[in-house]
Amino acid sequence: MTANTQLKFEEARSFLLSLAKERGVQLEVFAQRGTETTVQAFGGQVSEFKLSSKQGVGLRALSNGAWGYAYTENLSRDALSRAFRSAVENAELVEPAPHAVLAAHAEPPAMDLFGEGLSGVTVERKVAVALRLEQAAKESDARVVTVPYAEYSDGESETAVANTEGLDRAFKELHAYQYLGPLVAEDGQNKMKMAFQVTREFEELDPTATALEATRKALALLGARPAPSGVFPAVIENECMALLLAVFSGIFSGKMVEEGKSPLASKLGERIGSDLVTILDDATLERGLSSRPFDAEGYPSAPVTLVQGGELRGFLHNTETAAKAGVSSTGHASRPSYKGTVGVSPTNFVLASGEGTRDDLLTQLGTGLLLTDVQGVHAGANPITGEFSLQAEGFWVENGVVAYPLDVFTVAGNFLDLLRSVEAVGSDTKMSIYGAIAPSVRISSINVGGQ
């Protein structure tokens, strides 16, 4: 390997597009670049400081009706040419996709995801956020033994999509976020809980509030008692409901439907949840974690309703899955990064809110389970069948109030049964770290594995 001269981001794109035009190949270039700063605090000091700068291009060539992919982080002319040849060669191996098309899609909406930017934020202020997280947690309660995780992180990035059909668009975004996990102990019991805050403006971060939230959550788990085994009515707290929603969002993917992997495949127009269930996806939400003006194909973003009053109204699509299904793209083409292939993914995936606070739902519940978190979703939840069996965290509720926390236990069920068993939807909407948004819900029953 020689230390080849690297082209600038924009130069790399136009170099690739001109290569493609010379060879008569239709090409899409998906490019990302960004910088990040991460500060971890431990023991009153900065334990880790990370600066990063990353860029890369993902190529998708449409050659003889078939897609071929390649990517490179090396932006030398040689490496870019190699990636281009590789994409064309890969297209020759792949089955032609009858609906494959590259186009200059309609103009995307104007969105500001960058705010004031980070250029005016000094390193000292970032460090202060990380240190404050740890300190505030330690000061909050004598039972906080240590804070193994306390981190501030920010990033500025640019995503660009261009193709040989004349599409060329880009957007910039910023995130600033903080999280911490204090370890609390009492009577030989250890508990740890994470809390986080993500924003698009540095000034909005409130480390003390996040630290207090994490400690409060961890302390609430002390004094846990064995959970009973059985079937119980339950309230699923907003953040946990948002997590479940994110995990099973794949069942609404037009790609999963097309490939026979969604349990909703033949249910369009049918009732799949209680009439209190309305689910939508909105990439244009002003404060959404996953907001963006256009998708990985450059297709403009717009909100889409998937379930209305319990009835399945549609699926998420990119241009290809949409064409196969005889509908229009919903603007949900996704790429995990320039390394990945184009699929279908949700953005801000939302369970619409209803009426009443979490406490109102608990009052209605009377006696049963308050489910506050689940773990192990990557293995214990199966979007192909809808089944789940997961490590859980929660509280026993008696006479409408939280009685005591529960030792580690499990919850099991099927996500579609869960949607059908919704008896009340709260108004306390919260965004999970996975980008899904949900209020607390009350369901008629869930299987609990404990003692």
Add this chain to the structure above:
Amino acid sequence: MLDRELVSEVLSVARAGGADFAELFMEDTVTTNLHLLQGKVKDAGGGNIYGAGLRLFYGTNVVYAYTNDCTREGLLEVARAMARARGQGGEVDARGAGGLDFRSLDAQKLWNVREHPLRTSKQAKLEIARRAYGAARVGHVKTVDVTYIDVAQRILVANSLGDWSEDERVRSRLMVSAIAEDGSDRATGYNGPGAALGMEFFDGDLPERAGAEAARIANAMLRAGYAPAGKLPVVIGNAFGGVIFHEACGHILETTSVAKKASVFADKLGEKIAHESVSAVDDGTIPGAWGSINVDDEATPSERTVLIENGVLKSFMVDRLGELQTGYRRTGSGRRQDYTFAPTSRMRNTFILEGDKTPEELIAGVEFGLYARTMGGGSVSPGTGDYNFSVNEGYLIRNGEIAEPVRGAALVGNGAQDLLNIVGVAKDLSRGQGMCGSLSGSIPTDVGQPHILVSEITVGGRA
């Protein structure tokens, strides 16, 4: 990959703010990804991961930075930014001045790759995936996904102590998912063998066996009822069954959590933490194994580390930073997904050693319980030791015999407690392959064990 003089200069510039230690990691990685759905080529891709990471230690505090621009100017620019990162830039520390005289470490070459994937046609790779697909189309299996992956990662690690190490890591893997359907019933099965080998890994009938195993599980689970909920004795299968040790115990023996006292085993060295039938190792030296490495991502040679011997805690898994923090000997466990991560202490091939029972003897000892034959993944909270993992293929045990199949359940518990509850270990050790996610990204690791009997675990099923 890079000129020694340039590396020396970059490390010196990075240390100009007074850092005790500087390290450069560079990689040039070529990947191939092929995806077959229903026997047809759905996606063909892959590419070039290319970048460098620089790490500084100030005492036990770390500054890390990375870039894709590995030109002289690109690297020097990052080094200068790092020297300023702690806000004391400009001062050239005595330790930062002067050139480095690198010495190459004695190259530990544990095995050789015979057929390099970059010298093999993609058609030949597709043929391997097609064979797995053919073998999976049995019984009620309606949908089969096969993913073929190969990776050739060339790395360079050099540091201000003068260590210089270069290596190439070749890995190959086949992942088969099968969906069986009958009426409204559906079940999934999965098998994903992998190795740190080239195309020779696929010699013989490996693709057919991978396909058949995924199909076997999907078909077996198609008409399964639900697992019961509650505390039960559980016999856990060999190979990927070792994920229980990986989650319940492995992660909390990494110095990353030990050093922060966020591990329930932090002060337990030399103490009995498991039943006396349990011995376990983390062995990075098995030739061609999926998690094996000649040298870790910090230029420390890989080794076989005994973690637990007859129930007694013998060692942690220690990286360079962990050694500084805890004083424990470095074990060649510093690993990272790629240049975008600073290395942390991670597992390689982690498994429980053989005992003296047969699997049948373990099952015969259970009146009513669960036989968790194949496993999915899991996770653990290091601070508490609470872990979970999921059962892909399970059966009830009635009166000492394997009875009806039951659908995937979660097993949950606490690592520190459940290690003491392993009461029987069989003599059929084998290993399975997975990707382990943690602070320094997703890395290939083997899990493994013989069949084991755990006296009591909470099973998440339906009451």
